[in-house]
Amino acid sequence: MRKIARNLIIIAVLLIAVKCSKNDDGHKDSEATCFQGLLAVTEEYQESLLQFQENQNETTCNGLKVAAIDLIEAYAKCPNYLQEETNAAFEQAAQEWKNMDCSQN
Structure with a gap:
């Protein structure tokens, strides 16, 4: 679980940073708003991951499940940041987190 969670946060941060540098022309307010939202949920996910660790x-x-699902849903709402991902991929990732049984921790 730790390895998966750590990898997800690293991927999320890298994707945000790379995509931001590619679109850093400031011509679309919606992209900036989307980026700020992604940054906020990424920080929440990172905090939840640290608390869990x-x-x-x-x-x-x-808490980590909720933060991960929020992060996945935020990316799904900002398609410019993960263009190669489909809605089905987002739904599958979210469903896997929803199916995780935390009662065994």
Whole structure:
């Protein structure tokens, strides 16, 4: 779980940074708003991941699940940042987090 969560946060941060540098022309307010939203949910995910790593229990696991689902949904709403991903891929990723059983932590 730790390895998957750590990899997801690294990927999310890298994708935001790369896409931002490619679109840093400032011509679309919606892209800037989308980027700010992605940055906020990425930071929330990172905080939840750190809390889970420091104290693995059902509460921090559920917090990480919510943050991961929020992050996936934010990317799904900002298609310019993950153009190669389909809605089905986002739905599958979110469903896998939703199916995770935190009661065993």
